[in-house]
Amino acid sequence: MASSPGDREFLASYDPRAYDAIAVTVDIVALTIRDGELHVLLIRRGQPPYAGRWALPGGFVRARDDGDLYQAAVRELAEETGLNAKDGDLERGHLEQLGTYGDPGRDPRMRVVSVAYLAFAPELPEPEAGSDAAAAEYVPIASLGLTGASGQPPGTTRRLAFDHARILSDGLERARGKLEYTSLATKFCAPEFTIPELRAVYEAVWGEELHAGNFHRKVLSVPGFVEGTGETTDRGERRGGPKPRLYRAGDARLLHPALIRPSREEDIR
Amino acid sequence: MASSPGDREFLASYDPRAYDAIAVTVDIVALTIRDGELHVLLIRRGQPPYAGRWALPGGFVRARDDGDLYQAAVRELAEETGLNAKDGDLERGHLEQLGTYGDPGRDPRMRVVSVAYLAFAPELPEPEAGSDAAAAEYVPIASLGLTGASGQPPGTTRRLAFDHARILSDGLERARGKLEYTSLATKFCAPEFTIPELRAVYEAVWGEELHAGNFHRKVLSVPGFVEGTGETTDRGERRGGPKPRLYRAGDARLLHPALIRPSREEDIR
């Protein structure tokens, strides 16, 4: 890989080894729902810079790594969440590239370009501390006091390291949009789920209550979104009413028609 | 920037200078419409690898560059198209991050991570050859024989260098989707345009004919999409009919309701 034809011209015009290098990292915005609330996986940094602050899990990409960026993200996610990957693909959950962040100065040590990935994970056991022995936790989004979310009053807010607050914001906005026109909400659920459970996912991600009856009918009317199992369940903290029916994810990846969230302030501009 | 606190621990755990480096590039998918057809800006490579092949314009990001990745893309685009930037923002047209491509082996020389940007440009004069003296041209998308597009028969197809065919495909799909729910189609137009001209943009990007009457009414019914100037024009190669009215882009960035393209095969799955 280091001596193919054209190397001489290439290295004459640019050789990063001769200048200063750019580091490439992969960072993960891993979202899940616990107790009806949207959570994100964060680690507490043990080392400066930003020692003691919360940050997105991530790690450096090494030039000689076998895999591509997606696989680097899969590996990182698996390490922190126990979410298994088979043949480089997630068995449950969802992982997609979110965006790349490369502002100079975003890492005080050197120029770092970070490729962020967005993950949707079903409810999982507590994360284990990663190899760097830092604490890893699912943290409620509402406790982070991001702009647009109404959570803690400012001041009690946990500030994230680096530009991770912005990356997380972008991830949230992406997630909210994706629930509208894809079937990815089911990735937050167990393999079998009820319509009210699915509605709880939408309510947690969108941060607003939905009309139970209309939601129910709408989900069933979208072809391929869910398929019934014929079973019912009485699990969950139910406060009355009949046993809800169980469904599995259908084969549709895109929803048509889409489920549009009620409040889109962007409309009015 | 090279000796902040924490450097010692950081460099002990990872120093890209001590290993082999990753190069970061910015590549641009610059789309425009000429003669009613969608074109992409390509350069012809003068040097190996892929000498003589067409490729997306792009360039290396240097660690000590002042700007962020967006500004690197703006600079690259300005160099090749003459599209001016003021205060780091484009005066006309549109530029957004598309995605990042980092498969090992995508560049035979070394590990290169490429941040791709997607640009929508109004009709511009012929591009000048870049500083590397390679030819730069707007090439019709249809002549590239991409999967999904029905253009040239295979065999006469121009194959792009590196993984640029995939990047271009992703850019096209993004562009097609963006026209549905944003007002970005106006970025392909002159500052004043007619509804039929706007329709030609949609038809060129989506690759299908639209119903003129319904399109007209729909565009006017979306609040903030376009605003009338009160003028009419007789420019363009008209083949009959009254002089169309002139419009400017309105202040809406998102279209509500959206313009959905007729054929979305993804629906049926």
Next chain:
DNA sequence: TTAATAGTGTCTCTAAGACAGTATGGC
């Protein structure tokens, strides 16, 4: 005069949302 085009009117059908109503369970 013919043909193509800009722009509008109208009809049908789908779907979203508001609301009510029924059945089933927890307490």
Next chain:
DNA sequence: GCCATACTGTCTTAGAGACACTATTAA
């Protein structure tokens, strides 16, 4: 008993698409 909840029915309204129609211009 009460009440929350799972669903289902119905009404109104917005909007998409098909089609028809008029007015205006090029050739």
